[in-house]
Amino acid sequence: MPLIDRDDAALVIIDVQSNFYPPTRLDVDRLRFQEMAQRIAWITRVADRLGIPVIVTEEDPATSGHTVPDIREALPAKAVTLAKNAFAVWDNPDIAAALEATGRTTMVLVGIETDICVAHSALQLHDAGKRVVVVDDAAYSPGPAHERGLRRLAGQGIETLSTKELFYDWVRTIEYADAFHDTHADLTLPPGVRL
Numbered sequence: 001m002p003l004i005d006r007d008d009a010a011l012v013i014i015d016v017q018s019n020f021y022p023p024t025r026l027d028v029d030r031l032r033f034q035e036m037a038q039r040i041a042w043i044t045r046v047a048d049r050l051g052i053p054v055i056v057t058e059e060d061p062a063t064s065g066h067t068v069p070d071i072r073e074a075l076p077a078k079a080v081t082l083a084k085n086a087f088a089v090w091d092n093p094d095i096a097a098a099l100e101a102t103g104r105t106t107m108v109l110v111g112i113e114t115d116i117c118v119a120h121s122a123l124q125l126h127d128a129g130k131r132v133v134v135v136d137d138a139a140y141s142p143g144p145a146h147e148r149g150l151r152r153l154a155g156q157g158i159e160t161l162s163t164k165e166l167f168y169d170w171v172r173t174i175e176y177a178d179a180f181h182d183t184h185a186d187l188t189l190p191p192g193v194r195l
Contacts, residue, residue: 010102012107012110013071016036020059020064029140029142029143036137036138037071038192039135039163039190040111040138043110046184053104054075055082056075057083060083080098088120088121088124099125105131106130107125109134110134110138113145114146118139122156126156133160135160135161135162
């Protein structure tokens with residue numbers, strides 16, 4: 001597969017909401033969830049500084065709450081946040097229209113849940129002719145459901161990569177990466193990445 005072209009990419013943040021999981025259900029995986037949210041916030045800031053459009057979805061926000069503060073604070077002014085009623089983003093007419101309006105054909109997906117909303121979105125977008133990339137360390141399902149979702153995506157030919165890999169696809173060269181880090185010292189490394 002070719003590298004991801006930042007000029008053809010849109011970032012789609014799926015359902016990372018404050019009340020999506022009851023606290024007792026999330027306790028076992030709280031650290032994984034928090035790290036995922038921090039990575040998405042980091043990716044969002046990078047996307048903003050590179051001029052990559054950002055679309056945010058919220059499943060049933062009246063019940064599940066709104067996007068978590070870490071991510072909400074990172075959203076660019078032009079980000080679009082839309083309610084989602086069908087599991088796949090493409091099956092929601094308002095969201096599909098917003099994705100089309102970006103003019104981009106590569107959809108970079110992050111969020112929850114890997115095995116349901118992220119997987120359904122990836123498969124439907126792929127069927128609609130989009131290039132789909134799922135950032136595996138910026139997606140989440142509790143327990144073994146995350147790995148099951150990634151296996152399903154791989155079986156259907158959906159690309160997966162890490163936050164670090166995505167960044168280097170977007171910047172491409174040492175010179176561009178160095179200039180980006182010099183200009184944006186707050187974004188030197190994705191959360192959880194060690195040299």
